[in-house]
Amino acid sequence: MIVGYARVSTEDQTNAAQIDQLTAAGCERIFEEKISGAKRQRPRLDRMLAGLSTGDLVIVSKFDRLARSLIDLLNIVDTIREAGADFRSLAEEINTATPSGRLQFHVFGALAEFERERISERTKEGIAAAKRRGRLPGNPALRARDPVAIAELQTRRAEAYFDAINASAHLWLPIVKSCRPTENDKLAALPLQRPTLPWSQVLPRINSAFAGQVPPLPRWTERRLLRAVHRFVEDGLLHADTLASAPARPASGLVRTVAAMKRSNPRMRLCDIANELEALGIATPRGHSKWSTGSVGNLVRRAKREGLLKG
Incomplete structure (x- = not known):
């Protein structure tokens, strides 16, 4: 399926031009979003990514409609590729289904990695300089337990968590x-x-x-x-x-057998039931001849849950 994604910020009036371009490009379904690109939480984008399958093609009118930065773009395209789909941007004339398009994204990836390393270096240099001046690293507002700063941190953590589980959604969601x-x-x-x-x-x-x-x-x-x-x-x-809760499994023969033993003699201990099962030649759930009190206890508890024994 050819899927389109269109986004306008809250200040824009319409995304009609994007829709026209995506329709002309052959999109069978278009996900429209009206939200700032600076926000990672974009429900329509997340819904589109979660529904992708092998052979799909995602089209946007241009890069900035999809991502807030180069790193964000690479992460989103990685999610698309992991689902077995490809990505195409009309304005930049890039299509990851072609060798040249994949090469361009490799170049983008190298640039993004370089930028990440530079950010890390600048951060370390800034922390070292702050320590030399006797300042504590980190967010002063968080140290002061400012509720606004705490709420912002919780929001960022929630977004990072969603990004993490969404990255592997093509494996666990189906x-x-x-x-x-x-x-x-x-x-x-x-x-x-x-x-x-x-x-x-x-x-x-x-x-x-x-x-x-x-x-x-x-x-x-x-x-x-x-x-x-x-x-x-x-x-x-x-x-x-x-x-929703899964329906209760029907009682197995072992559960009914153990429940019958316990009903016939409520004083029977777990070790007594284990000895009796061994004497009758009844194998454990794993096929062993030797019964442990732990295995018998599990069957007794299940019998109680399923109403075969009184609690």
């Missing part, structure tokens, strides 16, 4: 959508109705996708996954039903 279908998905009369999986089963699939990346991405925890999903739901990039 898995979440597949494993956690919403009510809209279920009403769409899909040929195969997908069950809603618990997060404990979604997580290994995501970590498996991350493991194949070069360089490798850090493994996620269930807590980190839920935090990312909550953030995408808040920004309107995922349906709220994604967070």
Whole structure:
């Protein structure tokens, strides 16, 4: 799909000229945004990036409609390329689907890296000079616990967090959508109705996708996954039903067996149940013949959650 992105600042009246250019370039869908380019939180841009797939092409009328700086542009284009899509700017006549376009972006990347190093050097020099004058580095307003400065810091941290999870959204977001279908998905009369999986089963699939990346991405925890999903739901990039509770799994034969033993003799200890299971030749969930009290305890707790035993 050919996707267009148009942005005007709050002072501008219309983005009609951009829309005309994008339509003439063959855009099948156009995301329009009316917000300052200095703000990283651009909901329509984030929605567009999250929905990209392999073979898509993102078109803008010119660079400054998409990014606030060269570094920001490179980060956004990296996100587009990671999703398997390409980028084209009409005014600058750059298309990453072509060898010359990719070469130009490599040059841009080298310039941005040079600028980052210069900023780092100037920052270190400034801190050293401040220390020589007896001044403390950092933000004086933060040290004074100024509420405005604290709020600005929290906003920047929230934006940095979104950038971090959005950079890998092309890996984890499709898995979440597949494993956690919403009510809209279920009403769409899909040929195969997908069950809603618990997060404990979604997580290994995501970590498996991350493991194949070069360089490798850090493994996620269930807590980190839920935090990312909550953030995408808040920004309107995922349906709220994604967070709905998964249906309870039916009781397994092991759970029913342990529950029956406990009901027949409430005084049975976990070690007694373990011995009984071994005597009956019943294997553990992992296929072992030796039962631990921890494994039995897990089955007892599950039996209580599923109403097979009284709490």
